[in-house]
Amino acid sequence: MKESPMKEDFMKHASPPPRFSGPSLQPINPNLLLPPPRLWFITVTLLIALLFDLFPLSEMLTPWRPELVALTLLYWCIWAPRFIGVSVGFLLGLVMDVANGSALGQHAFAFTLLAFGADYFRRRVASFPMWQQMVFVALLLELCALVVFLARMMSGGALSFGVVYFIVPLLTALLWPLMQFLLQWQQRRAALSD
Amino acid sequence: MIPGDPPPYLYRGPSILARFVFFALLSLSLLLVDTRYQHLEKLRAGIALALYPLQQLARWPRTMMQEVGVYFTSKEMLEKQNTALSWLLLDQGHMVQEAQTVQQENARLRELLQLKAQTPRNTHAVEMLYDTRDPFVQKITIDKGQTHGIMESSAVLDPYGVIGQVTHVSPFTSDVTLLVEKNHTTPVQVERTGMRSVLYGMGAGVPMELRFVSPAADVLVGDRLVTSGLGSVYPPGLAVAIITAIDNDAEQSFVHITARPTAGVASSRYLLVVDALPLTPTLSSPPSPPEKNKSRSRPPVNRKVP
Numbered sequence: 001m002k003e004s005p006m007k008e009d010f011m012k013h014a015s016p017p018p019r020f021s022g023p024s025l026q027p028i029n030p031n032l033l034l035p036p037p038r039l040w041f042i043t044v045t046l047l048i049a050l051l052f053d054l055f056p057l058s059e060m061l062t063p064w065r066p067e068l069v070a071l072t073l074l075y076w077c078i079w080a081p082r083f084i085g086v087s088v089g090f091l092l093g094l095v096m097d098v099a100n101g102s103a104l105g106q107h108a109f110a111f112t113l114l115a116f117g118a119d120y121f122r123r124r125v126a127s128f129p130m131w132q133q134m135v136f137v138a139l140l141l142e143l144c145a146l147v148v149f150l151a152r153m154m155s156g157g158a159l160s161f162g163v164v165y166f167i168v169p170l171l172t173a174l175l176w177p178l179m180q181f182l183l184q185w186q187q188r189r190a191a192l193s194d
Numbered sequence: 195m196i197p198g199d200p201p202p203y204l205y206r207g208p209s210i211l212a213r214f215v216f217f218a219l220l221s222l223s224l225l226l227v228d229t230r231y232q233h234l235e236k237l238r239a240g241i242a243l244a245l246y247p248l249q250q251l252a253r254w255p256r257t258m259m260q261e262v263g264v265y266f267t268s269k270e271m272l273e274k275q276n277t278a279l280s281w282l283l284l285d286q287g288h289m290v291q292e293a294q295t296v297q298q299e300n301a302r303l304r305e306l307l308q309l310k311a312q313t314p315r316n317t318h319a320v321e322m323l324y325d326t327r328d329p330f331v332q333k334i335t336i337d338k339g340q341t342h343g344i345m346e347s348s349a350v351l352d353p354y355g356v357i358g359q360v361t362h363v364s365p366f367t368s369d370v371t372l373l374v375e376k377n378h379t380t381p382v383q384v385e386r387t388g389m390r391s392v393l394y395g396m397g398a399g400v401p402m403e404l405r406f407v408s409p410a411a412d413v414l415v416g417d418r419l420v421t422s423g424l425g426s427v428y429p430p431g432l433a434v435a436i437i438t439a440i441d442n443d444a445e446q447s448f449v450h451i452t453a454r455p456t457a458g459v460a461s462s463r464y465l466l467v468v469d470a471l472p473l474t475p476t477l478s479s480p481p482s483p484p485e486k487n488k489s490r491s492r493p494p495v496n497r498k499v500p
Contacts, residue, residue: 047248054245054252059325086210090217094224098241099249101335101362101369102328104234105225112221116214151222152330155229165329 034187037080041186045072046092054099063164066172067141069096070114071179074137077118078125079183089115109151110144117143130177138173145169235362239340242364249323249367315429318342318467320350323367332372332398334358336465339366347427348470355433355457356380356421360467370465373434373455374398382434383422387412390422393435393453401452402435409442409449419453427470433457 049072057065073092076084093108100107117140118125125136145166208216228234304310324335338344340363348360350370359378362369373380378395382404389411394403407413417437423430435453442449 050248051252054249056253056256056324062325062327063329086213086217090221093221095241095245098238099245100327101324101333102331103225104228104238105221105223106328106330108221109218109225112214112217116210116218119210151225155222155225 034184035190036082037076037183037187038190039083042076042080042083045183046076049073050092050095050099053096064168064171066175067168068172068175068179070111070141070144071137071172071175072183073111074114074118074140075179075183077115078122081119081122084115085119086112086115103152103155106148106152110148113147114140114144134173134176137176138170141169141172142166238362239364242362242367246364246366253323315471316343316469318344318469320344320368320465320467322463322465332358332375332378332395333361334370334372336360336368336370336467337366338467339364339368341365343469344368344467345470349421349428349432349468351432351466351468352457352462352464355435355455356428357455357457357465359427360470368467372458374400374402380434381422381424381428382419384413384437385418385420386414387417389413390424393419401438401454404437404451404453405448407449407451408447411449413437413440413449413451415440418456429468432468 046069049068052068053065069092073084073089077089089111090108093106093111094104096107096111097104121136125133128136145168149165224234318338320336320338322334323337327333327335336344336350344360344363346360346363349356350358350360356373358370358372358375360368361371371378372395373393374395374397376395376397380393380395381390382393383390389407391404391407394405396403404413404419415437418433419435419437421428421430421432421434433456435455437451437453439452440449441451
């Protein structure tokens with residue numbers, strides 16, 4: 001295995017490395033350098049995601065709508081755990097249930113689970129490279145879909161849906177980099193103005 | 195350290211796991227109560243009210259697009275549409291006149307036979323807000339609610355027949371469960387013979403089933419099924435479905451009959467809600483005996499007789 005240039009760089013330096021400025025073996029995640037997000041921005045982004053979900057689509061497109069509310073919630077659970085957590089997930093889920101006309105508690109349960117998963121793994125996920133983050137997001141969304149599916153089956157739900165139900169979480173996970181870019185807007189601006 | 199991470203020496207409420215367990219159990223019990231007992235209508239209506247401005251806002255771009263689209267519709271197309279509609283009106287006007295004569299005749303005959311007069315029902319023209327969004331339930335949302343006088347369990351029609359039944363009423367919107375929703379039952383009769391039965395929804399994309407028909411019954415492929423009016427939720431005589439296949443299995447005591455709904459072919463956006471109760475309900479009318487049988491054969495979910 002060829003050693004990374006970063007590591008060679010590290011070897012060239014005098015050892016032991018300076019205590020605080022030593023280069024790490026992993027590239028620094030640029031997210032860590034941003035100032036913390038503001039509550040108003042978090043609220044606005046969640047509302048916009050909800051608006052996107054409420055936007056009427058045609059019959060053909062409706063099942064393919066990406067779960068932007070879930071994705072936004074996931075993002076803030078990782079990057080703003082002070083504001084957004086399990087309880088916000090639960091409330092957001094209730095709103096989604098009413099908006100979709102689905103059984104109350106269906107999305108609430110999914111989003112509670114999603115928020116917990118994101119919060120539990122957030123330290124690890126924050127240091128992941130992008131593709132690993134996307135895999136993590138896809139897994140979490142799929143797990144949610146599966147658990148909701150089981151919960152609905154046990155509470156007497158009817159099963160009238162196709163494979164699309166399990167494809168949409170994967171498509172949603174593909175939007176993760178874009179979402180990250182958009183949701184960092186306020187923080188980037190704040191960092192620039194400093 | 196991750197931004198926003200609290201220092202560990204600050205107590206920040208119950209642990210994340212405890213909070214997760216609490217909310218997960220809460221949502222699961224909500225799910226159970228809502229699907230089994232339907233006692234959460236107030237909560238649902240409250241959230242729906244809060245959500246209404248957002249819904250209107252989300253609809254705004256499409257409404258705008260439509261208005262712009264109408265503005266730029268060519269004159270030729272409008273003329274074409276106008277001609278088609280005129281022909282349709284002429285065609286149906288003739289039928290309406292006939293229907294009026296038949297109605298009067300019917301009323302007179304009923305009087306002669308001393309039957310209870312059929313009371314007219316109130317109708318509301320509504321627009322579909324959302325198509326089916328929940329992968330588990332065949333439901334649509336319409337743009338009128340309690341404040342417009344929409345009642346729970348009213349029938350919802352498109353130009354070709356019944357599409358479903360109002361199941362949740364919020365102040366400004368209502369949810370309509372489609373007939374094809376699994377285990378949704380509709381009391382119907384075969385138009386040709388008048389034989390009564392119950393039509394079961396089997397889920398989206400799956401043909402509906404006409405149940406409890408004995409092998410000796412006179413049913414043919416292509417027979418139209420209309421609402422029977424039993425249970426007095428639907429007015430009688432609304433088109434519901436057409437029989438597509440009859441599978442006469444000698445081993446079973448009932449015939450396996452499948453049907454496809456007549457409505458929803460073009461999935462029109464404008465619908466008609468027919469009230470579940472007549473305009474002037476007569477209090478003295480005793481509950482009809484078939485009501486009892488039906489409530490036994492149908493599952494408790496999805497169906498409420500007022």
